[in-house]
Amino acid sequence: MHVNKGKTIAQCLKDRTDYAMNDEKTGQGTYVSSYACNAEIADKEFAESKREYLRITGRKPKGDIIAYQIRQSFKPGEITPEEAN
Numbered sequence: 001m002h003v004n005k006g007k008t009i010a011q012c013l014k015d016r017t018d019y020a021m022n023d024e025k026t027g028q029g030t031y032v033s034s035y036a037c038n039a040e041i042a043d044k045e046f047a048e049s050k051r052e053y054l055r056i057t058g059r060k061p062k063g064d065i066i067a068y069q070i071r072q073s074f075k076p077g078e079i080t081p082e083e084a085n
Contacts, residue, residue: 012066
């Protein structure tokens with residue numbers, strides 16, 4: 001995920017996580033999961049992690065990448081969403 005012009009990192013993270021967790025695409029959130037964070041506030045936790053990294057190291061990552069997202073997709077009938085998740 002990259003920063004969009006005219007938006008803060010926090011705004012971009014919220015836009016992207018909201019899009020990824022769209023109820024229509026995720027069975028009303030049934031197929032949303034997370035690791036080491038709360039999916040409902042993942043955008044806030046990602047932004048806080050970036051601030052904490054900067055505070056501890058004093059370094060800003062190069063480029064405009066603000067997060068990585070993993071998406072799973074399968075052919076119909078190949079696996080159920082429950083098995084994949």
